[in-house]
Amino acid sequence: EAGVAQSPRYKIIEKRQSVAFWCNPISGHATLYWYQQILGQGPKLLIQFQNNGVVDDSQLPKDRFSAERLKGVDSTLKIQPAKLEDSAVYLCASSLDRVGYGYTFGSGTRLTVV
Amino acid sequence: AQKVTQAQTEISVVEKEDVTLDCVYETRDTTYYLFWYKQPPSGELVFLIRRNSFDEQNEISGRYSWNFQKSTSSFNFTITASQVVDSAVYFCALSEPGRGADGLTFGKGTHLIIQP
Numbered sequence: 533e534a535g536v537a538q539s540p541r542y543k544i545i546e547k548r549q550s551v552a553f554w555c556n557p558i559s560g561h562a563t564l565y566w567y568q569q570i571l572g573q574g575p576k577l578l579i580q581f582q583n584n585g586v587v588d589d590s591q592l593p594k595d596r597f598s599a600e601r602l603k604g605v606d607s608t609l610k611i612q613p614a615k616l617e618d619s620a621v622y623l624c625a626s627s628l629d630r631v632g633y634g635y636t637f638g639s640g641t642r643l644t645v646v
Numbered sequence: 647a648q649k650v651t652q653a654q655t656e657i658s659v660v661e662k663e664d665v666t667l668d669c670v671y672e673t674r675d676t677t678y679y680l681f682w683y684k685q686p687p688s689g690e691l692v693f694l695i696r697r698n699s700f701d702e703q704n705e706i707s708g709r710y711s712w713n714f715q716k717s718t719s720s721f722n723f724t725i726t727a728s729q730v731v732d733s734a735v736y737f738c739a740l741s742e743p744g745r746g747a748d749g750l751t752f753g754k755g756t757h758l759i760i761q762p
Contacts, residue, residue, distance in 0.1 A: 565749050574650075574737050574752030575691070588747035621689065627748075635681075635750065637691040 534558065536638035538624050544644045550612035553641045556605070557626030563587075564601055565635070566609050567623040575623055581607065614645045649673065650740050652753035659728055660761050667723040667756045669738030675699075679741040680714065680721045681750065686734040694736075697721065725758075733760045 537556040545551050557564050562583050567575035578597065580588040583604035592599070596615070601607040611618055621640040628634070651670045659665050671680065682694040695705065697714050705712050709726045725732055735757050739750040 563748075567750075572754075574739075574755050575750070577749035577751070580747050580749045588749055623691065634693065634696060636693075639690050642689075 536624055536626050536636050538622075538638035538641055540641055541639065542642050542644075544646060545614055547616055547645050548613040550610065551614055551643060552608055552610045553622050553624075553643075555607045555609070555624030555638060557607075557624070558636055561626035561628055561636075562604070563627040564607050565625040565627070566599055566607070567625065569621045569623055569640070571620070578609070611643075614643075616645050619643055619645045649751045650738055650753035652738055652756050654756045655754070656757040656759065658759040658761060661730055662727050664724060664726050665728050665758065667725075667736050667738075667758065669721045669723065669753060671719050671721065671738070671740045673719075673740060673742055675742045675744045677742075677744050679743070679748075681739040681741070682712065682721075682723050683737045683739060683752075684734045685737060685755070691737070694723075728758075728760045730760050730762050733758060 536558055539554050543551055564581045566578040568578050569575040578592045579599045581601040584601045597611055599609045609622060621642050623640045624638045625635045649672045654668055657665060678699045680697045684692040684694055695712055702714050702716055711724045713722045721738060735755045737752050737755045739752045741748045741750050
């Protein structure tokens with residue numbers, strides 16, 4: 533079974549620029565999550581999708597972050613404009629259902645904002 | 647309010663010693679799930695265990711064991727006879743699916759260093 537695919541692996545941008553990350557979950561996984569992991573901290577949930585609908589985006593900074601999951605498969609997370617404090621690893625995870633069945637994480641995208 | 651507390655920021659032990667990583671959680675839900683993940687230097691999150699709130703039975707998997715105590719809201723993780731390959735950051739996490747969303751709330755992690 534293929535894992536959760538994320539790209540790019542690394543990204544360096546200047547502050548105020550925009551950036552987008554892509555995630556392709558495990559085939560058949562209806563639930564998709566984006567997490568932000570700042571260096572030295574645990575991952576923080578940004579948004580959760582169930583198929584192509586948003587279940588929870590309470591911690592998503594909506595003034596600069598946006599995410600979509602068209603057709604209920606792959607997903608894109610965008611930051612516009614980026615700030616220095618957005619430097620982090622962005623992790624995508626997917627799950628077969630919504631009852632804590634288990635989560636598979638991708639390798640993440642490491643973003644550096646300079 | 648912090649929902650998952652890992653008070654130990656860093657632990658360093660010599661190989662073959664036993665080590666326990668503490669996790670204290672906070673929730674008002676009766677149905678919840680607790681997890682432990684390992685994050686080696688390569689960065690990926692490796693799933694170790696999932697435990698639901700109705701199952702307080704302790705679990706052992708090889709050198710790993712977990713002690714779940716609802717009375718103290720703790721879910722501690724013990725590595726017996728530690729090895730250098732156990733060196734990593736370990737995260738405890740909580741899921742509360744009863745609220746309609748089941749994303750994980752992570753602790754800040756414990757950096758475990760196993761010295762040869």
